[in-house]
Amino acid sequence: xxxxxxxxxxxxxxxxxxxxxxxxxxxxxxxxxxxxxxxxxxxxxxxxxxxxxxxxxxxxxxxxxxxxxxxxxxxxxxxxxxxxxxxxxxxxxxxxxxxxxxxxxxxxxxxxxxxxxxxxxxxxxxxxxxxxxxxxxxxxxxxxxxxxxxxxxxxxxxxxxxxxxxxxxxxxxxxxxxxxxxxxxxxxxxxxxxxxxxxxxxxxxxxxxxxxxxxxxxxxxxxxxxxxxxxxxxxxxxxxxxxxxxxxxxxxxxxxxxxxxxxxxxxxxxxxxxxxxxxxxxxxxxxxxxxxxxxxxxxxxxxxxxxxxxxxxxxxxxxxxxxxxxxxxxxxxxxxxxxxxxxxxxxxxxxxxxxxxxxxxxxxxxxxxxxxxxxxxxxxxxxxxxxxxxxxxxxxxxxxxxxxxxxxxxxxxxxxxxxxxxxxxxxxxxxxxxxxxxxxxxxxxxxxxxxxxxxxxxxxxxxxxxxxxxxxxxxxxxxx
Amino acid sequence: xxxxxxxxxxxxxxxxxxxxxxxxxxxxxxxxxxxxxxxxxxxxxxxxxxxxxxxxxxxxxxxxxxxxxxxxxxxxxxxxxxxxxxxxxxxxxxxxxxxxxxxxxxxxxxxxxxxxxxxxxxxxxxxxxxxxxxxxxxxxxxxxxxxxxxxxxxxxxxxxxxxxxxxxxxxxxxxxxxxxxxxxxxxxxxxxxxxxxxxxxxxxxxxxxxxxxxxxxxxxxxxxxxxxxxxxxxxxxxxxxxxxxxxxxxxxxxxxxxxxxxxxxxxxxxxxxxxxxxxxxxxxxxxxxxxxxxxxxxxxxxxxxxxxxxxxxxxxxxxxxxxxxxxxxxxxxxxxxxxxxxxxxxxxxxxxxxxxxxxxxxxxxxxxxxxxxxxxxxxxxxxxxxxxxxxxxxxxxxxxxxxxxxxxxxxxxxxxxxxxxxxxxxxxxxxxxxxxxxxxxxxxxxxxxxxxxxxxxxxxxxxxxxxxxxxxxxxxxxxx
Numbered sequence: 001x002x003x004x005x006x007x008x009x010x011x012x013x014x015x016x017x018x019x020x021x022x023x024x025x026x027x028x029x030x031x032x033x034x035x036x037x038x039x040x041x042x043x044x045x046x047x048x049x050x051x052x053x054x055x056x057x058x059x060x061x062x063x064x065x066x067x068x069x070x071x072x073x074x075x076x077x078x079x080x081x082x083x084x085x086x087x088x089x090x091x092x093x094x095x096x097x098x099x100x101x102x103x104x105x106x107x108x109x110x111x112x113x114x115x116x117x118x119x120x121x122x123x124x125x126x127x128x129x130x131x132x133x134x135x136x137x138x139x140x141x142x143x144x145x146x147x148x149x150x151x152x153x154x155x156x157x158x159x160x161x162x163x164x165x166x167x168x169x170x171x172x173x174x175x176x177x178x179x180x181x182x183x184x185x186x187x188x189x190x191x192x193x194x195x196x197x198x199x200x201x202x203x204x205x206x207x208x209x210x211x212x213x214x215x216x217x218x219x220x221x222x223x224x225x226x227x228x229x230x231x232x233x234x235x236x237x238x239x240x241x242x243x244x245x246x247x248x249x250x251x252x253x254x255x256x257x258x259x260x261x262x263x264x265x266x267x268x269x270x271x272x273x274x275x276x277x278x279x280x281x282x283x284x285x286x287x288x289x290x291x292x293x294x295x296x297x298x299x300x301x302x303x304x305x306x307x308x309x310x311x312x313x314x315x316x317x318x319x320x321x322x323x324x325x326x327x328x329x330x331x332x333x334x335x336x337x338x339x340x341x342x343x344x345x346x347x348x349x350x351x352x353x354x355x356x357x358x359x360x361x362x363x364x365x366x367x368x369x370x371x372x373x374x375x376x377x378x379x380x381x382x383x384x385x386x387x388x389x390x391x392x393x394x395x396x397x398x399x400x401x402x403x404x405x406x407x408x409x410x411x412x413x414x415x416x417x418x419x420x421x422x423x424x425x426x427x428x429x430x431x432x433x434x435x436x437x438x439x440x441x442x443x444x445x446x447x448x449x450x451x452x453x454x455x456x457x458x459x460x461x462x463x464x465x466x467x468x469x470x471x472x473x474x475x476x477x478x479x480x
Numbered sequence: 481x482x483x484x485x486x487x488x489x490x491x492x493x494x495x496x497x498x499x500x501x502x503x504x505x506x507x508x509x510x511x512x513x514x515x516x517x518x519x520x521x522x523x524x525x526x527x528x529x530x531x532x533x534x535x536x537x538x539x540x541x542x543x544x545x546x547x548x549x550x551x552x553x554x555x556x557x558x559x560x561x562x563x564x565x566x567x568x569x570x571x572x573x574x575x576x577x578x579x580x581x582x583x584x585x586x587x588x589x590x591x592x593x594x595x596x597x598x599x600x601x602x603x604x605x606x607x608x609x610x611x612x613x614x615x616x617x618x619x620x621x622x623x624x625x626x627x628x629x630x631x632x633x634x635x636x637x638x639x640x641x642x643x644x645x646x647x648x649x650x651x652x653x654x655x656x657x658x659x660x661x662x663x664x665x666x667x668x669x670x671x672x673x674x675x676x677x678x679x680x681x682x683x684x685x686x687x688x689x690x691x692x693x694x695x696x697x698x699x700x701x702x703x704x705x706x707x708x709x710x711x712x713x714x715x716x717x718x719x720x721x722x723x724x725x726x727x728x729x730x731x732x733x734x735x736x737x738x739x740x741x742x743x744x745x746x747x748x749x750x751x752x753x754x755x756x757x758x759x760x761x762x763x764x765x766x767x768x769x770x771x772x773x774x775x776x777x778x779x780x781x782x783x784x785x786x787x788x789x790x791x792x793x794x795x796x797x798x799x800x801x802x803x804x805x806x807x808x809x810x811x812x813x814x815x816x817x818x819x820x821x822x823x824x825x826x827x828x829x830x831x832x833x834x835x836x837x838x839x840x841x842x843x844x845x846x847x848x849x850x851x852x853x854x855x856x857x858x859x860x861x862x863x864x865x866x867x868x869x870x871x872x873x874x875x876x877x878x879x880x881x882x883x884x885x886x887x888x889x890x891x892x893x894x895x896x897x898x899x900x901x902x903x904x905x906x907x908x909x910x911x912x913x914x915x916x917x918x919x920x921x922x923x924x925x926x927x928x929x930x931x932x933x934x935x936x937x938x939x940x941x942x943x944x945x946x947x948x949x950x951x952x953x954x955x956x957x958x959x960x
Contacts, residue, residue, distance in 0.1 A: 001848060003498045006566040010494030013570050017577030018483045018490070031589055038593035039616060046601040050850040053570070056843070060574065064840075067590030071580045079587075082834075084579045086486040090493050090533070092576045094540065096788050097497030099564045100551050107559075109511055110547030113518035121526040136519060146626060147832035157681060180683055181657030194833055197806055201637060201831070203660055203683045302834075308576050309834055326677055351681070351831060352627035353674055354562075354782075354789055360544075363536070368481060370530040 001053070009053050016057070017089065021072060025454075028431040029073045031066060038067055069434065074455040077463065078436045080246070080274045081381075081407070081451035085306040091364035092308055095357040102355050103347040112344055115144055115359035122301070122313055122362065125280045125371060129292045132315040134344075142315040143349040144358045148273035149194035150351055151298035151314040156185060156198045156238055158316070158325040159267030159295070163237035165324075166265065180204065184229050185238035186266075188217045188252055190245040195271065198240075205234070215250035215402060215440065217241065219260050226264055238267045241294075243287060244275025247438035247447070248402035248410045251275070251287055258293020270297045273312075277304035278382070278406050281375050287405070295321070304407070306369060306377060306453065307361045323348040381407045381450040384460050388448055391464045397471065401440050407450040410440060413471060417444035419478070426470040433463045481533070489533050496537070497569065501552060505934075508911035509553045511546060518547055549914065554935040557943065558916045560726070560754045561861075561887070561931035565786035571844035572788055575837045582835050583827040592824055595624055595839035602781070602793055602842065605760045605851060609772045612795040614824075622795040623829040624838045628753035629674035630831055631778035631794040636665060636678045636718055637805040638796070639747030639775070643717035645804075646745065660684065664709050665718035666746075668697045668732055670725040675751065678720075685714070695730035695882060695920065697721065699740050706744055718747045721774075723767060724755025727918035727927070728882035728890045731755070731767055738773020750777045753792070757784035758862070758886050761855050767885070775801070784887070786849060786857060786933065787841045803828040861887045861930040864940050868928055871944040877951065881920050887930040890920060893951055897924035899958070906950040913943045 001009070041063045070076060072084050102111030116134045119142025123133050134141030145151045160183060167179045180203065187195045189208040199206035207225060209217045226236045239261050241252040254270065261268040270291060276299020278284040291297055295317055302311040316322050326348055347353050369377070389404045392411045401410040412420045421444055424437055438447050448463075481489070521543045550556060552564050582591030596614045599622025603613050614621030625631045640663060647659045660683060667675045669688040679686030687705060689697045706716045719741050721732040734750065741748040750771060756779020758764040771777055775797055782791040796802050806828055827833050849857070865887045872878045872891045881890040892900045901924055904917055918925050928943075 001566040003502045003566075006569070007494055007498045009566070009570055010498070010573070011491045013573045013577075014487055014490030014494060017573065018487045020577060022483045033589050035585065035589070036593070036616065038590060039597060042597060044597075044600070045604055046846040046851055048851045050853050051847045053567075053848065056847055064578075064590045064594065067588065067593065068578060068580060069586065069588045071588075079581075082579060082581050084576075086481040086483070086489070087533075089486070089573075089576050090489055093490070093493045093497065093569075093573055096569050096572045097493075097500060098544075098548060099562060099788055100549060101559075101562050101789055105515065106549065108547065108549045108551075109513050109515070110518060110544045113516070113547065114544065117519060117522060117524075120524070124525055136516065147834045149833045150831060153831065160683075175661075177657070177661030180660070181655075192833075200806060201681065203640075308579055309581055309836060310832075326680060351630060351633065352790075353629045353672075354627045356789055366526040367531040367536055368533065371526055371528045373530050 005053075012057075024070055024073045025075065027070055027073065029070050029075045029434045030428065030431045031069060032431065033067050038063060072452045072454070074452045074459040075433045075463065076451050077448045078434045078451070080449055081304050082309055083302045083305060083307045083311075084453060085308075085365060085369070087364040087368035088306060088308040088361045091360040095360045098357055100357055102357060103353050104345045108357070111355075111357045111359070112346060114357075114363060115346065116141060116344055118359040118362040118366070119143065119313060119315065121366060123315055126276070126288065127285055128297070128315060131317050132297065139319060140315060140317045141319050141344070142313060143346055144355075145298070145312040145314050145350060146310040146352070147312050148192070148271055148298055148300055149197070151296070151312055152195050152240060152269065152271055153198040153201060154314070154322060154325070154350065155267065155269035155296040155298070155316075156202050156204070156240070158322045159238040159269070160202055160204060161325040162267065162321055163235060167235060179235065182233060182235045183237050184234045185240070186222060186225065186236070187240040188242050188245065190215050190247055190250055191240060191242050192246050192271065192273070195240045204238075211250065215245060215248050217252040217257060219253065219256035222257060223260055226260070226266070236264055236266050238269070240269045240271055243270055243272035244406065246274075247445075248440055249275060249406055249408040250402065251405070254290030254293065258290045262293050267295045268293055270294045272297070272299040274300065274303050275406055276313075277301060278378050280305075280371065281378055284378070284406070301362065304378065304381075305374060306365050311358050311361055319349075377453070381455070384450045384455060384457065385409050387457060388460050388464065391460070395468065397475070401443065401445045409448040410438065410445045411448065412443060412445050419474070420444045420446065423467075423471055423474055426474060427467065430466070430470065432466050485533075492537075504550055504553045505555065507550055507553065509550050509555045509914045510908060510911045511549060512911065513547050518543060552932045552934070554932045554939040555913045555943065556931050557928045558914045558931070560929055561784050562789055563782045563785060563787045563791075564933060565788075565845060565849070567844040567848035568786060568788045568841045571840040575840045578837055580837055582837060583833050584825045588837070591835075591837045591839070592826060594837075594843060595826065596621060596824055598839040598842040598846070599623065599793060599795065601846060603795055606756070606768065607765055608777070608795060611797050612777065619799060620795060620797045621799050621824070622793060623826055624835075625778070625792040625794050625830060626790040626832070627792050628672070628751055628778055628780055629677070631776075631792055632675050632720060632749065632751055633678040633681060634794070634802060634805070634830065635747065635749035635776040635778070635796075636682050636684070636720070638802045639665075639718040639749070640682055640684060641805040642747065642801055643715060647715060659715065662713060662715045663717045664714045665720070666702060666705065666716070667720040668722050668725065670695050670727055670730055671720060671722050672726050672751065672753070675720045684718075691730065695725060695728050697732040697737060699733065699736035702737060703740055706740075706746070716744055716746050718749070720749045720751055723750055723752035724886065726754075727925075728920055729755060729886055729888040730882065731885070734770030734773065736770075738770045742773050747775045748773060750774045752777070752779040754780065754783050755886055756793075757781060758858050760785075760851065761858050764858075764886070781842065784858065784861075785854060786845050791838050791841055799829070857933070861935070864930045864935060864937065865889050865928075867937060868940050868944065871940070875948065877955070881923065881925045889928040890918065890925045891928065892923060892925050899954070900924045900926065903947075903951055903954055906954060907947065910946070910950065912946050
């Protein structure tokens, strides 16, 4: 394919994407295929000779589309949202077209520098404390990670490295192996599984902290665990707080947990993967109070800030900490002065070496929406969640299972877990809307998350009618 | 921006990308900017109100393009290639447009299933042993990782987990902490820094294995180290072999190293990040002989197989090993039977949770080039490297520093390291072509890698004329 054909095919693809997104509502949100369906539809080997674009696009319709769960359908209410917007799609095209690999400043200066400035822009939108910004000579700064899982892992590794250093500074006779075997990390029992996995990867112990009635970690509980562990000879070194947990969008009490962590020399990382986007609205910013105590903070603009996956924003107070986690030789310290403000080799901030020019997506979206446009998006979606909450509350057969703070509503039919499992089975089978469950205090709960950019009030009303209709059928079927 | 404007702007972007790639040769390959240049060109905060697409595209020209190192310029010979082709760009657009997040089969069945089948297609192109393929009921299979660094890390974590299990199976009294502190991994002293970093992350000892005169690891050397380490009470558990090292594209002798690793219960991972693409040509496939002894194998189609970053292909013989590294609870084993052939939850195979629909890029490229088209691309680029090698060999002032096997030529001026450093400085400053150096046997060496898809013989000839002209000037300046 030469440039001339690309011009033609590329424009067809633009129309294909626009058509797909414009008509997405017409499709079943959840696909009707069995495991292995695709295997039967395509050859078992790559072709020897080239095939034409037309044939492939026919197969996209025949092979791919029937197997897609449509995350951007306004009838998709599962998981959490994944971002999508036209400005982000345009930026992603440009990113692919330029195709540079920005692992160091020199590998494409624009790629590194725009990222640093975009993370400062975003940090200012969130009113992050100055110490998290790169500015021109800052010791902190932001970086785009692929996912919140990676941000958690990177912060845990930085904390691990720092802990080994300070323990050895206090007692030079302790071996690294001995220290590693005594390190203990903490996170909420409600935290995402990726936090526990980060500890597995980092080969450190992780303890789950019980939560209060609002599914939030409180100071008292963590303090008790830390004291017990210290008494047992362990070394508390890391706490991953969650703002907006996956099951119920609960918020750990960081204004009280932060000072505890600071006193105890515990690295506090904040995972606000979903909720973080909301903090650009002044009315939701108080949920981030206490971030000033954190060592690192992360959220996913690729979830709720209209930016296509992947774009997970992470900030650290001390960039030297994060770089130190990947390079432990003293020799390396020679370079550390270079790592300040705008001069950055992002390969030292992340697990992979290569990286795409992802900050273009931020630049396009921030400018084409403006802060006001992004705030309007968040507010609209929170409003839709409140609308759904009201519908649930008005129906005495149902109950709300957790406070609705942002765009997630946790609800269930009053009654057994089995009843609610059956309701979800009916919902999934209908393929009209798509939800996933969670477990709260031993109860099987349905999560209704406002996801697609184009979800409107009518979709909420339709979804509720559909759910209540299925619930009615289910309750009719129940033995009295 | 609504769908109608996206149709219009998207088509403008297609033309912008086509223009950029068609005229890329006219630009200096390396940018003429100082650190911090971009900071002065854009505001310090995001705009409150939306801006238009036109303004942003003007800034792309003014702010971004001057700071780009043009990786797809036919005058770019630095690092290793990063893939780009029109079919891959089209597929990436579709991937962004669909915007699903394929962390589990259910999250978009097509995303998971196409990946499994594409990795089988590619595995067959490489003539990988059957045990690495998923088929419909295989115990092995392939996965797309973001980068080779992640593939190395994932394989090391899988090996670590497996080693802990077998050591404890032999002696149940040994603690995990004790075992971890005794584990030792190996890799070539020529291996990429990401291998050492994987060991840092995994908190295990890694020893660098000295290489022979061809910069290859040999059985004898590794065997001696393993025996020494075992005698010292350590537990050898992992060897990362490299096929096509970054400095000189050297090949570890896996046909002799593999049996050693198998005998010693050492997980052998093969990192063929760059060279792997060449193995689709029968004449280069013998370089992969010995893969049958490996536990895992990885290379980057996003380097040399015309696929845009990111797309790093990894295969394992036993998928249970890799999944086990991230979930150690016995409870988990209940799900393992589901993990076979086409039914896969790829989130258990990787560090991140989320994942793009990257297999679309493989599907489009494999079909639109056909195997023959991809082979032609590899052969052409190897031919260009041979052409450059001949030019160097014909000039008595220069020497070739390592055997030219694929698309990389390591060369230098006969003389001091300082002389060659000065030559590289002149080359970089000229911005006509772009190279990076390496160190081989203490010598400062220039690496000339054939990178861009559109590099032709004339670019090789021009580059050589340019290099010899600068060398001539340099040698004139030298004191006699």
